[in-house]
Amino acid sequence: MHKSMRFAGAVGIGLLASTIGIGVVTAADHVEAPGTQGNPAADITDFYAWHKDDGKIVAVIAFAGLTEVGQPATYDDSVLYGIHIDNNGDNAADENVWIRFGKNGAGEWGVKVDGLAADPVIGPVGTTIDGPLGLRVYAGLRDDPFFFDLQGYLATLDTAKLSFDSTRDSFAKTNVTAIIVEISTDAAAGGSDSLAMWASTYQ
Amino acid sequence: MLTTTKTWTTLFLAGAFALTACNGDDTGDTDDTATATATMTSPTTTDPTTTSSSTDPTTTTTTDPTTTDPTTTDPTTTDPTTGETETTGADPYVFDETPADQLSKVDRMGMPAINTAVITSKDDYNAASPADDAAGDFVPEIVANIDGFHMALDGELMGAGLTPCPTMECVEVAAPFVVPDTLKLDLAGDAGFPNGRKLADPVMDVTLALVLLDIKNGSHDPGTLAGLPLNPPANDKEFLADFPYLADPH
Numbered sequence: 070m071h072k073s074m075r076f077a078g079a080v081g082i083g084l085l086a087s088t089i090g091i092g093v094v095t096a097a098d099h100v101e102a103p104g105t106q107g108n109p110a111a112d113i114t115d116f117y118a119w120h121k122d123d124g125k126i127v128a129v130i131a132f133a134g135l136t137e138v139g140q141p142a143t144y145d146d147s148v149l150y151g152i153h154i155d156n157n158g159d160n161a162a163d164e165n166v167w168i169r170f171g172k173n174g175a176g177e178w179g180v181k182v183d184g185l186a187a188d189p190v191i192g193p194v195g196t197t198i199d200g201p202l203g204l205r206v207y208a209g210l211r212d213d214p215f216f217f218d219l220q221g222y223l224a225t226l227d228t229a230k231l232s233f234d235s236t237r238d239s240f241a242k243t244n245v246t247a248i249i250v251e252i253s254t255d256a257a258a259g260g261s262d263s264l265a266m267w268a269s270t271y272q
Numbered sequence: 273m274l275t276t277t278k279t280w281t282t283l284f285l286a287g288a289f290a291l292t293a294c295n296g297d298d299t300g301d302t303d304d305t306a307t308a309t310a311t312m313t314s315p316t317t318t319d320p321t322t323t324s325s326s327t328d329p330t331t332t333t334t335t336d337p338t339t340t341d342p343t344t345t346d347p348t349t350t351d352p353t354t355g356e357t358e359t360t361g362a363d364p365y366v367f368d369e370t371p372a373d374q375l376s377k378v379d380r381m382g383m384p385a386i387n388t389a390v391i392t393s394k395d396d397y398n399a400a401s402p403a404d405d406a407a408g409d410f411v412p413e414i415v416a417n418i419d420g421f422h423m424a425l426d427g428e429l430m431g432a433g434l435t436p437c438p439t440m441e442c443v444e445v446a447a448p449f450v451v452p453d454t455l456k457l458d459l460a461g462d463a464g465f466p467n468g469r470k471l472a473d474p475v476m477d478v479t480l481a482l483v484l485l486d487i488k489n490g491s492h493d494p495g496t497l498a499g500l501p502l503n504p505p506a507n508d509k510e511f512l513a514d515f516p517y518l519a520d521p522h
Binding site: 118120216230266 | 365367368370375377378384388398405424429432454455458460463506
């Protein structure tokens, strides 16, 4: 679910009316927390991770949600992105993949990916980059992969009436900036069959 | 797209055991330390350019200046005052090198919907870690928010022919997936939410079912709302079969 949806804010009709309030509800479009408002490059909208039968795990960090058609991707060289993997069940990261954006003298954006004991992979945004140990990277503007009737959801919480419409996707025809990495399952898993993964941003 | 009811039941039974383990876990402080250590050490141990700049900046001037491939990682210049490192080449990209432990955490996400849906102290949650989750730091507000949903919507759900869950039963079913806030991958099983999260998975309808409906006693399964469907069942653009999987922008 998009963290932009302010589920708890809208639940003000329930227990939280006095503590969450109108401001949060009306901001039900983009960021999930005060600290990410106005900071789209650091505001993760969705995180995906799945394993494939070719020995790879795909991880996706989407951010800068609800980018309108025609608007560019969002890159910020002050934001550090992390994809974290716990492969021994202690809720701490055993492997990290770190991603940064940076510009060259011509003002073109590049992306750098560190982690999984491989040398950093560096290349331009908007193109697939192949690195060592099966690492594959793409960063750039993409269709927002998330689909949900946010309008109906908010109406449901506002009115306490089920108001969903399965033909209404509030995130249709909007874009995100996304980092997509494909990593070696062996390198990530450390021999384990049970992984926990999450994403974070630092600035 | 949806896992069978039998598989769901197996997953949730397994989850119930995990929840019990979570509640009995009082090792949050140790996990915090482990997280901080991993965060702090990984960027430097995996980035030789950082090491060279912090230990002996003068050695960077000896790097072969004839290399022109912008994708190489050999440094030609390193500014030890800023920590920024240029790669070689005619017009190299410049990246900030500040490691995570010298920055502030802005956001984090594992499972879909958690901060948005069931967390009240949103900034604190983003600044926290899965170890904090597992220590139970946010369980009271998760329970309070799920309770809020039921106060508002149980009558409507019953009117629609659905059976809502008592709040604590929903918490019992959902908590193993929600706490800690990570995507769990069982590499021995087929991928698909909640075994990881694929692009096309109907995660919102599944999440709403976990939070709202009686699954513990078998009235529904996590796929009930997706089967209606309650929300759009698919993305507006078709996903790509191959890397990078996400559709081209509009």
